Amino acid sequence: MTDFHLDDFMPYQLAVLSSKISREFAELYTDRFGLSVPEWRLVAHLSQTSDPVSVREIFERVDMDKSKVSRAASRLEQRGYVIKSVNPADRRLVELRLSEKGRAMVEELAPLARQYDRQCLEALGEAAPAFREAVRVLLESRRPSGDTQRHG
Amino acid sequence: MTDFHLDDFMPYQLAVLSSKISREFAELYTDRFGLSVPEWRLVAHLSQTSDPVSVREIFERVDMDKSKVSRAASRLEQRGYVIKSVNPADRRLVELRLSEKGRAMVEELAPLARQYDRQCLEALGEAAPAFREAVRVLLESRRPSGDTQRHG
DNA sequence: TTGACTTCGTTGCAATTGCAACGATATTGG
DNA sequence: CCAATATCGTTGCAATTGCAACGAAGTCAA
Numbered sequence: 001m002t003d004f005h006l007d008d009f010m011p012y013q014l015a016v017l018s019s020k021i022s023r024e025f026a027e028l029y030t031d032r033f034g035l036s037v038p039e040w041r042l043v044a045h046l047s048q049t050s051d052p053v054s055v056r057e058i059f060e061r062v063d064m065d066k067s068k069v070s071r072a073a074s075r076l077e078q079r080g081y082v083i084k085s086v087n088p089a090d091r092r093l094v095e096l097r098l099s100e101k102g103r104a105m106v107e108e109l110a111p112l113a114r115q116y117d118r119q120c121l122e123a124l125g126e127a128a129p130a131f132r133e134a135v136r137v138l139l140e141s142r143r144p145s146g147d148t149q150r151h152g
Numbered sequence: 153m154t155d156f157h158l159d160d161f162m163p164y165q166l167a168v169l170s171s172k173i174s175r176e177f178a179e180l181y182t183d184r185f186g187l188s189v190p191e192w193r194l195v196a197h198l199s200q201t202s203d204p205v206s207v208r209e210i211f212e213r214v215d216m217d218k219s220k221v222s223r224a225a226s227r228l229e230q231r232g233y234v235i236k237s238v239n240p241a242d243r244r245l246v247e248l249r250l251s252e253k254g255r256a257m258v259e260e261l262a263p264l265a266r267q268y269d270r271q272c273l274e275a276l277g278e279a280a281p282a283f284r285e286a287v288r289v290l291l292e293s294r295r296p297s298g299d300t301q302r303h304g
Numbered sequence: 305t306t307g308a309c310t311t312c313g314t315t316g317c318a319a320t321t322g323c324a325a326c327g328a329t330a331t332t333g334g
Numbered sequence: 335c336c337a338a339t340a341t342c343g344t345t346g347c348a349a350t351t352g353c354a355a356c357g358a359a360g361t362c363a364a
Contacts, residue, residue: 003262004196004199004200004258004262004265004266005200006196006197006199006200008269008284009196009265009269010173010268010269010272010273010284010287011170011173011174011177011268011269011272012193012196013284013287013288013291014166014169014170014173014174014287015170015173015174015193015215016214016215016291017166017170017287017290017291017294018163018166018167018169018170018171019170019215020215020291020294021162021163021166021167021290021294022163022166022167024294025163036350038350041164041167044156044158044161044164045158047156047158048157048158054312054313055312055313055314056311056312056313062168063167063168063171063172065351065352065353066312066313066314067313067314067315067351067352067353068350068351068352069313070313070314070315071314071315071350071351073313074314090311090312090359090360091312091358091359091360092311092312092313092358092359092360093311093312093313093359094312094313094314106156109156110155110156113156113161114156116162116163117160117161117162117163120162120163120290120293121162123289123290123293124286124289124290127282127285127286127289130279130282130283130286131282131283131286132160132162132165133279134276134279134282134283134286135162135165135166135169136165137275137276137279138169138173138272138275138276139165139168139169139172141272141275142169142172142173142176188320190320206342206343207342207343207344208341208342208343217321217322217323218342218343218344219321219322219323219343219344219345220320220321220322221343222343222344222345223320223321223344223345225343226344242329242330242341242342243328243329243330243342244328244329244330244341244342244343245329245341245342245343246342246343246344
């Protein structure tokens, strides 16, 4: 109607794409492990290192509000996947890390994730590496953003 | 820890990217027009045609739950941006279209949207067209999905 | 040391959300 | 025509969410 074309509009396209993909992938772990999306994200993040990670570090990188991270961590702790402890050097900080049970879950989940990822990239064929790179560039071009809350 | 690399994992990367971009763009219309994200999406969709559109057509394309579309439509109707009417040929269907006021708002918003879009693509430089195309390919490679609800 | 200020994670609360159930309408098969 | 079934949009409700406010802990300057 106006010369604005929704189908070429990046925020819209990305939102639809990412929510579809996120939902589709979630089917692989929701039933099987009883994880919500924020819980999966937290677990995935913790699986990247053996060092303990603070709530702040997570919500900065993962674009989740800190309350979301905090609640996901509590639920995961209750279920035995995550261990919370107080950082002795700075007692404001909470240290999060995976328990043995948590690591075992990731061992099971990781192959599914890799497979899903591969499947996405197959659809792109040769364009896949360029796409990955483009996503990375876009992410870095966005300002690191403020100080407190992200949304989810 | 395991050989799963979150930074290369598409669903995660896309989710972070899209939520950042969506939030960033939302700053342009939230204060100025008092629109929520779902409301903007509905308006944007309606701006693409002068024909009336049903709730179903929208939530199918826009990946929003139908209740979300329904509520966005009601709020927008109350505020005079959208006109709801019953389709006489099939009285189950609700016809949605922009009012004059709604069109005027889009006229104001469209340039902002185009500008934001351009700004995103600039970060990509030459890779921009390929990126757009890749997003489209990915979107089409995802199954059109079930029948009832989307999420948002 | 003290007092002002900052940072961290949790929690209260209101708003938003997704899902299921519903009433209304339409379609289909007999 | 009628009964069974399907589709559409709205709504009730419980769960999730974002935001602000908070207490606890740390930092800094005087």
